[in-house]
Amino acid sequence: MADVLSLNHVAKHFENHQVLRDVTFAIPAGQIVGYIGQNGAGKSTTLKIILGLEEPSDGEITILGQSLHDQRDALMQRIGYVPENADIFEALTANEYLSFIGQLYGLTEADARYKGQQLLTILDNGDSFNKPISSFSKGMRQSVLIIASLLHNPDLLFWDEPLNGLDANTVLIIEEVLGKLRDQGKTIFYSSHILDVVQAVSDQILLLHDGQVAAHGTFADLSNSADTTLQQLFNDMTGFKEHGEKAQAFIDVLGVS
Numbered sequence: 001m002a003d004v005l006s007l008n009h010v011a012k013h014f015e016n017h018q019v020l021r022d023v024t025f026a027i028p029a030g031q032i033v034g035y036i037g038q039n040g041a042g043k044s045t046t047l048k049i050i051l052g053l054e055e056p057s058d059g060e061i062t063i064l065g066q067s068l069h070d071q072r073d074a075l076m077q078r079i080g081y082v083p084e085n086a087d088i089f090e091a092l093t094a095n096e097y098l099s100f101i102g103q104l105y106g107l108t109e110a111d112a113r114y115k116g117q118q119l120l121t122i123l124d125n126g127d128s129f130n131k132p133i134s135s136f137s138k139g140m141r142q143s144v145l146i147i148a149s150l151l152h153n154p155d156l157l158f159w160d161e162p163l164n165g166l167d168a169n170t171v172l173i174i175e176e177v178l179g180k181l182r183d184q185g186k187t188i189f190y191s192s193h194i195l196d197v198v199q200a201v202s203d204q205i206l207l208l209h210d211g212q213v214a215a216h217g218t219f220a221d222l223s224n225s226a227d228t229t230l231q232q233l234f235n236d237m238t239g240f241k242e243h244g245e246k247a248q249a250f251i252d253v254l255g256v257s
């Protein structure tokens with residue numbers, strides 16, 4: 001199966017701070033890839049580089065068989081993105097925002113409006129369709145971002161902490177939607193700290209540590225026993241074992257006894 005996404009020796013530094021040293025991986029079509037790593041590991045930076053929102057300091061990115069550098073505009077039509085921190089237009093209603101985004105991706109205004117309203121209604125927020133996003137709860141905003149990333153039927157999705165603030169029922173719906181999209185051959189690159197969900201939905205896990213890919217494979221490949229959880233694997237691979245000591249140190253500094 002052809003790869004839909006490959007990164008070769010991608011590096012990124014911000015002034016003196018080397019965030020990505022050598023990120024290399026390839027992803028075939030029809031996979032949900034869980035992209036995990038500690039805070040500040042460089043997950044969002046990787047996504048921004050893949051999407052052309054940040055320039056890499058070094059390395060090459062190929063998306064859907066094309067060079068990101070040469071074909072960015074055409075490629076973006078086939079990509080959906082949920083950013084971790086969105087500059088969602090506060091003054092717009094969900095209707096206006098989704099119509100606007102849909103049209104940017106080539107839908108007619110009527111089609112974008114129709115799909116947006118239907119999808120928001122399925123997620124039980126249809127009553128808010130004509131209300132300003134500034135009045136939305138965290139979870140409602142996140143639903144709008146997820147819908148915005150999907151309106152144009154993209155082949156490749158990049159979701160950065162997509163489930164932030166969503167209630168447990170909506171998470172279940174979105175998990176199942178992801179599986180159905182994957183079954184249709186879509187590829188979903190999914191970055192999150194909610195490891196039980198990553199474990200449940202991902203066909204492959206990619207762990208970013210020390211600026212490079214520290215592990216890449218199916219969860220079964222990476223775990224050494226049937227009882228291992230992704231959380232345990234994450235702790236082991238990031239060399240983190242002292243959470244009990246750190247919790248106690250935290251309490252000690254607070255002076256709570």
Ligand SMILES: Nc1ncnc2c1ncn2[C@@H]1O[C@H](COP(=O)(O)OP(=O)(O)OP(=O)(O)O)[C@@H](O)[C@H]1O
Pocket residue numbers: 014017019037038039040041042043044045046084
């Ligand atoms: N525009 C920028 N200028 C300077 N430093 C930046 C910039 N963007 C990111 N960084 C730094 O790069 C590092 C990686 O940030 P990034 O947001 O990619 O991490 P992350 O793995 O997504 O973290 P988290 O899990 O906390 O969201 C951090 O140290 C961050 O401060």
